[in-house]
Amino acid sequence: MSGPLNGVRVVEVGSIGPGPFAAMVLADLGASVTRVERKGGGGVPVPQDVMLRSRNGSIAIDLKDPAGLEILLRLAEESDVLIEGFRPGVMERLGAGPEACRERNSRLVYGRITGWGQEGPRALEAGHDIDYIAIAGALHPIGDAASEPPPPLNLVADFGGGGMLLVTGVLAALVERAQSGRGQVVDAAMVDGAALLTTMFHGLSASGLWTDERGENLLDGGAPFYRCYRTGDGRFVAVGALEPQFYAALLDGLGLAGEDLPAQYDRSGWPVLEARLSEVFASRSRDEWADMFAGTDACVSPVLSLTEAPADGHAAARGAFVEVDGVVQPAPAPRFSRSVAGITGSPRQSGSDAREILSRLGYAGSEIAELLDGPVG
Numbered sequence: 001m002s003g004p005l006n007g008v009r010v011v012e013v014g015s016i017g018p019g020p021f022a023a024m025v026l027a028d029l030g031a032s033v034t035r036v037e038r039k040g041g042g043g044v045p046v047p048q049d050v051m052l053r054s055r056n057g058s059i060a061i062d063l064k065d066p067a068g069l070e071i072l073l074r075l076a077e078e079s080d081v082l083i084e085g086f087r088p089g090v091m092e093r094l095g096a097g098p099e100a101c102r103e104r105n106s107r108l109v110y111g112r113i114t115g116w117g118q119e120g121p122r123a124l125e126a127g128h129d130i131d132y133i134a135i136a137g138a139l140h141p142i143g144d145a146a147s148e149p150p151p152p153l154n155l156v157a158d159f160g161g162g163g164m165l166l167v168t169g170v171l172a173a174l175v176e177r178a179q180s181g182r183g184q185v186v187d188a189a190m191v192d193g194a195a196l197l198t199t200m201f202h203g204l205s206a207s208g209l210w211t212d213e214r215g216e217n218l219l220d221g222g223a224p225f226y227r228c229y230r231t232g233d234g235r236f237v238a239v240g241a242l243e244p245q246f247y248a249a250l251l252d253g254l255g256l257a258g259e260d261l262p263a264q265y266d267r268s269g270w271p272v273l274e275a276r277l278s279e280v281f282a283s284r285s286r287d288e289w290a291d292m293f294a295g296t297d298a299c300v301s302p303v304l305s306l307t308e309a310p311a312d313g314h315a316a317a318r319g320a321f322v323e324v325d326g327v328v329q330p331a332p333a334p335r336f337s338r339s340v341a342g343i344t345g346s347p348r349q350s351g352s353d354a355r356e357i358l359s360r361l362g363y364a365g366s367e368i369a370e371l372l373d374g375p376v377g
Contacts, residue, residue: 003030004339008174011075012055013096014038015085017129017154018113018162018190020051023083025167027054028332029341031081034357036061036072037350039377050329052347059358060351060377063094068375072096074361077104081170083111088118098185108183109173113166115157117189129154129190132161136194141201145215161193218242224274225250225264228303235286236303239277249298254280351377 008031012023027033035052037060046052061068073096076082082101084091091097091112098110112118115127122135133139133156143149169186177183204210210217221227225241241250247264251257254277261276262269281289286302293300304312310321310328322331325346332341354376358368 002339003028003341004336005030006339008032008081009079010034010081010083011036011072011079013072013082013084013086013091014041015113017085017158018166019083019085021159021163022111022113022166022170023055024051024053025163026081026170027056028343030339032056034059034075034079035348036075037377038063039068039351039375041350046347046349047325047327049347050324050327053324053329054344055348056345057353057357058348058350059354062375063096065375067371069095071358071361071371071376073100073104075357076101076108078361079105079108080174081109081111083113083166083170085113088114088123102183106182107177109170109177109186110183111166111170111186111188113162113188113190115190117192118187129157132157132191133194136161136191136198138194138198140212141214141217141220143214144221145213149214156197157190157194161195161197162188162190165193165196222270224270224277227274229278229281231284231286231289232282233285237281237286237289238301238303240299242299246297246299249296250300253293253296253298253300256280
């Protein structure tokens with residue numbers, strides 16, 4: 001497997017969340033990724049930390065040691081991309097900020113992932129996914145009106161608006177570099193990315209088709225034909241019958257086609273529809289409903305757990321999940337017709353490739369031995 005990014009070299013300065021996720025995506029797509037760990041750092045035991053898969057090497061460095069810093073700068077010198085996830089100013093204080101790296105490699109794409117961005121009133125504050133989506137307006141619309149907004153895992157800011165947006169920025173900068181011959185800094189802020197993901201809803205709001213009241217809109221659980229229902233066994237099905245023809249298939253599958261019910265888009269009748277659909281869905285188990293609606297256009301699907309999802313027939317047919325070293329995990333995506341992407345290796349032990357990496361960077365045997373006893377683990 002070579003992948004469409006075969007030949008692209010990436011140095012990843014170890015971080016958590018969106019940084020490793022972005023590096024994983026680049027590595028799955030064929031980039032050669034060297035991960036620089038913090039010397040003496042811990043983490044999830046390998047191979048359970050699947051976001052560290054497909055790396056080509058791992059080295060643990062004390063970046064506060066001048067000799068350790070020099071190793072990172074040499075890695076930047078030979079690379080196309082550097083990814084880091086520290087707070088603003090940290091890499092500059094270490095001596096490995098964009099300017100220092102540009103002196104070594106003017107073609108380097110320098111990818112930075114932070115919560116609040118490189119500048120702004122909150123740039124230096126701590127935060128997590130829930131904080132970024134709260135400020136971005138992406139948290140408020142989620143959940144039932146009668147309760148507090150639930151955290152949507154850390155999918156929206158960390159991985160959707162953070163890691164994936166960093167990958168997009170890095171790839172765009174590489175395309176631009178092919179024309180200009182110069183690298184540049186990519187400032188990927190999770191708060192920006194989370195806001196970007198709400199673009200459609202700003203348009204709906206401006207058109208008068210969305211209200212700030214949770215649970216009153218078409219896509220936030222307010223519509224009885226776009227929400228989840230509890231089934232007779234205490235599990236759930238997801239219903240997404242937005243279009244009239246899909247809604248008709250939903251009513252037919254539920255045995256309600258001939259019943260006198262409010263019109264689909266009559267908002268005043270939505271409470272009646274919700275109550276009736278809740279009653280019917282509670283009459284059978286989740287899997288019975290899944291079988292009932294299989295092969296139809298009713299847009300009804302069983303709500304599967306993380307452990308159930310890999311066994312789903314469609315996922316299995318597409319190979320959407322794979323098992324590596326006994327750990328089931330999502331397969332690389334998207335798919336390519338020629339440049340096939342894939343998992344090229346299990347997560348590597350921190351610092352396990354130090355000797356090979358130092359040799360590649362031009363260090364002599366005696367220097368390597370000295371470094372391994374000093375700033376390198």
